[in-house]
Amino acid sequence: MPISQVIDFTEAATTPSRSIHLAEVHLFAGVPLLLTLTLVAAAAATSAAATADTAMGLTESVGLRVLIDTVLIRGNVRTRERVIRRELLFGAGERLDAATLRESERNLRRLLYLGSARISTRPAATGTDSGATQVLVDVEDLYSRALSPVFSGELDELSYGIVALDYNFLGLGQLARLELRHDPVAGNRGSLTYQVPRFRGSRTALATEIGLGQEGHDVGLSLFQPYYALSTRWTYGVTVFNYEAIQRLYSDRGLAARYEERVGGGGLWVGHSWTRGSVKIRPSFRITASDRRFQTTRSSLTYAPAGRRRILPSAGLTIWSPKYARARYVRSLGPVEDLQTGSWMALRVGVSHRSLGSDRNYPFFLIQLSPRFQRGDGTFAFLSFRTSTRIREGRYYNLFTATQLSAYVRAASRHILALRLRLDTVDRPEHETQFLLGVDRGLRGYPPRSLDGGRRFLVNTEFRPTLWVRPAWVLAAAVFADGGTAWTPGESSPDLEIALGAGGRLGLPKIYGTPVLRVDLARGLGDGVWQVSFGLGQYF
Secondary structure, three states, rough: OOOEEOOOOOOOOHHHHHHHHHOOOOOOOOOOOEEEEEOOOOOOOOOOOOOOOOOOOOOHHHOOOOEEEEEEOOOOOOOOOOHHHHOOOOOOOOOOOHHHHHHHHHHHHHOOOOOEEEEEEOOOOOOOOOOOOOEEEEEEEOEEEEEEEEEEOOOOOEEEEEHHHHEOOOOOEEEEEEEEEOOOEEEEEEEEEEEEEOHHHHHOEEEEEEEEEOOOEEEEEEEEOOOOOOOOOEEEEEEEEEEEEEEEEEEOOEEEEEEEEEEEEEEEEEEEEEEEEEEEEEEEEEEEEEEEEEEEEEEOEEEOOOOOEEEEEEEEEEEEOOEEEOOOOOOOOOOEEEOOOOOOOEEEEEEHHHHHHHOOEEEEEEEEEEEEEOOOOEEEEEEEOOOEEEEOEEEEEEEEEEEEEEEEEEEEEEEEEEEEEEEEEOOOOOOOOOEEHHHHOOOOOOOOOOEEOOOOEEEEEEEEEEEEEEEEEOEEEEEEEEEEEOOOOOOOOOOOOOEEEEEEEEEEEOOOOOEEEEEEEEEEEEOOOEEEEEEEOOOO
């Protein structure tokens, strides 16, 4: 296998600075999917009992076309009332609208420190205007503080550490997180994260991160306004970042290269949203700048990519049909899930040119198509196709594609049959590139970095029965089969590896983010070895 740069197109969350580079087709080394088992110890927030009111249904109330008299917030103990009110898209004196109330419910359910959110109506108190309505907003505070040990990976390569966090810092919906971790490959590292979703009472969000470890540092700052509602017309933001890290490249499970990467840069963007019928049309403009330097760290391993400097203006267009389905026991265990069932597509075109300060001239392109399907109340299929490339001297380079199908079929009210198919490819990369495959990249029963190549194929199937449901916990199981292969055309051929196994799932609906703790036991049929892995959330 050639020496190659590790790239991963998984849908894991990225920091604001990294996400900009992904959108601009300049892909950094992929972040492994750490399989994390978190043991949470938190102080309980006692919910105040809601009064026994008979609430009118939204459809009935909205049909009256009446005004909102008052908005009553109930059930919050630690979360301040103004934090909840700022997520509501309606207020006293406005006309009642069912779509606005449903969207406000979704806004509240996105907050990791709230376990449930329900908006209902009832007639206003006697003496108010005839037909006026009172809106009731019932929420539940979750345990949002934790001082917890953290474990990730599989037993032969176990990362461990401790994390202190508060998803509802000072009751203001802010995130504060301090983590100290030991990684068996990269060594010790500490990081501090602080996020403010409404900076100084505005719609602008602030996100900061500082990390320091034995192999480098990571500093980022972003200030931005997202599309906080379907009716939001503008989004904009700015970000700056600087980081240093050691990158490792592998071949046949062995280390093939080790080099230092230093990156500094920033970006800014602005976007606008139009509504045409039931479709959102969102053009945007973005410019990013980065300076990347590489240096070998061992005399025996001489490979390192060439340095590069890029100034990248680009224009994008997103077309989206905003549709949602409310469901339970699809990707989580119990809480209401707002599944996005509306299809969308995105295009982006940009240029790198020496006259702008870049070290090379080329245009680049990105296309993403995401059709989504729903049949009845229990069958969902989410497809995604993404490709990006650049053109230089009449030839394409850095051609990446990622194609994925995720499907969920309900069996009875609480059991799910889940399927994932995924194919990743790379052709003519700017520097040598590979995809890795193992327990941390979608193939349980095989160690990390078991397979590598310029192509990667995955198939995962799981049957997820829910066994016991209690107010404070949900116990479920999983029986699964994983298959996958990685290869490089012209150098190796695909050889499908299979693993079978079973696992347990523990849902914690009273904890921030309603997490699902996962443990799996799998046997790789090729290696004939049993392997235990841990994780947070469903495997896919």
